[in-house]
Amino acid sequence: MITRFQEYITKQNLCKKTDRILLTVSGGADSVVMLDLFHNTGYNTAIAHCNFHLRGTESDKDEQFVRELGKKYGVDVFVKHFDTKEYAALNNVSIQVAARDLRYAWFEELRQKKGFDVIAMGHHTDDQIETFFINLFRGSGLAGLKGMPIKRDHIIRPLLFAGREDIEVYAKKHNISFRDDSSNKEEKYLRNKIRHRLAPVLSDLTDNYPDAVIDSLNNLREADTLLQLLLHEKFDGITRQKDDTLALSKAEFRKLQPADVWSYYLLRRFGFNRSTSDNVADAVVRGQSGKLFYSETHQLLVDRDELLIKPLQKNDKAEYRIDDGQQEITEPVHLIFQTVTVDDDFSINAASSLAQLDKDRLVFPLKLRKWQSGDKIKPLGMSGSKLLSDYFIDNKMSLFAKSDIWLLLSEKDIVWIIGHSISDDYKITSKTREVLAVRLM
Template sequence: MVQKFNNHIVTDLPFLKEKKLLVACSGGLDSVVLVHLCAALDFDFTLAHCNFSLRGAESDGDEEFVRQLASKLGVECFVEQFDTGHYAETQRLSVQMAARELRYQWFDELLQSKRLDYILTAHHADDSLETFLINLSRGTGIEGLLGIPEVNGTIVRPLLPFSRKEILAFAESEGIEWREDGSNASTAYLRNKIRHEVVPHLKELHPAFLQNFQNTQHFLGQTNDLVINHLKELKQKMFRHEKGVVKIQISELEKLQPLDAYLYGLLSEYGFTEWNDVKSLLGAMSGKQLISKTHRLLKDRDCLMLSKIEIKANTSYAVHLNETTSDLPIKLKLEEWKTLGETAENVVFLDKEKLNFPLVLRNWKKGDYFYPFGMRGKKKLSKFFKDEKMDLISKEKQWLLCSDEEIVWVLGKRADERFKVEESTQEIVKITWHT
């Protein structure tokens, strides 16, 4: 198995050879075998053991076993004890999900603090089969049928090509000791029930069932790659990026069939889950929108507009004359100027004596009005935005430069008539917005 493991690393995971690795070791068969294989290949690794404090003396025994294993192999060992039951209760999680969160949060902290590169876990082919069956039983798309990914960010699972049977045979032939987790025999948990009551019957159907399953997952993975590549090409063609907003023509979306599948493929990564609502948005009135945890999808005339939700802790900023302010969300330069120059979308000239410094940079709010340059009388910003055919997202992102409560400049759009340079002006301020 050592040779087969080495061949797999050389062929599929060669980057591990030169990296500093953190091997997750519970003390059970799979993780202990992974530790011995890493030692056999002379990897640069340390061990990490989680004591979840769920099985009393057994948990403490596992911890001591892993410490002794690390000592025998001459490698460093990190151990963390968790009050998993309390965490599960306070976070309203199952014990299994609580343990998973605690485990990977701690692993990530170790990677950062100890300057390690990858986490190795001992998931194998049977684990992937069990995950497939769990997802299948709950209902899933093609992603859920792909099993456990071999590489997922900083997490690598180098034992995925190996079966539990192979791992056990290797451990027994090499005289490797490990700890048995009594909870693994219980069928109270869904994974254990599938492991002990479902998978054995499936393997009876065909002697090469597990290998055939791995082949099937490989083909599913290739099919998924085709789908991903197709969706990537569609996004490049249909998603028009404009100042942090993605615009999608509804008429182009409606040409795609089956529409439900395409909507899911194109928009699921942005956190949307109610696909009937997404589909209904195509024919909704302008201004209708859907909100996910991370994104907003807005119907605007003949487009859908996709934007990331930005939480602004402070939408009001002081802007000083002749001073570079580094904490502004945009780059503004205010400087004293001798003569009136040519204005542009990003440049205005104002009468200094009419301004009260520091000026204020903020977003627009309901009820705002100003006196558009070149026009008589005031105008509500909401009406001005409508005349400019601005969508809701653009309105929300629109910056205003104000003197006290009076709008001086709707940035990139129009300055205010009240602050214009006149023949009687003695001092001029030039304001430049570096977009």
């Protein structure tokens, strides 16, 4: 098995001998055998162990066992204690989901903090098959049915070539002790029902179980890889990127049939589920505009001619102070400030990225904030004030563009809609002696 282990790592390009590898060790047979295999093949490793405090003293005994493993193999052991039940209650998720979220977040935090190259997890082929059936019963698509990835980001699964029986045989042959998790016998969990009820039946029904299922999973994984390549090619052909916003042509989108299927596969990378992607497709087909849709990470606007997709932003209600003499700020927007004396060489620049303001009329400190409902400005060249909401409509600004607007204020007066218009009250006149030039970078 040691030879197969090394060959699998090499073939799948999981890690190098020079890498620092963080092994996630629960104390069960799979993770302890993984530790032994990495040790016997000469890799540089350390152990990460989670104590979820879900099984009373049994959890603490698991932790102690793993600490002893660290001494036996001469590697560092990192342990994290979690109040899993509290996390589950606060986030309205199941205990299983809570434990998964907590451990993955901590593993990545530990990897970055301690400088590990990869995180190795002890999943094997039986875990893979169980995951397949869990996702099958949930109605998952191709992405769910293909199973756990062998490698994704910094996570590797070097035991996906072996089954549970292979691991237990190796442990017995090499006198490797491990801990039995009593919760694995509880059939209240779907995974355990599949393991204890369904798998034995499938094994009795056919001689080629589980190999045939693994072959099917590999075929599904290959099909999904090809699908993703084709989707990326199509996506790149009908989109354009501007700053943090991705624009997808509605005209090109309408050519894609069936619309709901294309919508789902194009938008799911941004976290949009089937229901939302169907609604997006329906809005495009019906010629509707102005509709906003949200995923956990992105927002999508069905605009006049395009679908606009951008990451969700925090609702920034803060005000930022700008003192007289300050030369630059980089957050929340990048601005350069320069005081200029008006002389014969001075000229007015009408670029939208530059505000030239009569400095004598400004009251410092200036303020920088997002626009708010009810805000007004006297746009340059106008005699009366106008609501910013009306200004945005007149300039045909999308909801996304409006959400990005920042304002420069002197006391309560808006002196510049940054990147757009200055206030007529603060323009340069024949009486202006000094100009505050503010450039948007």
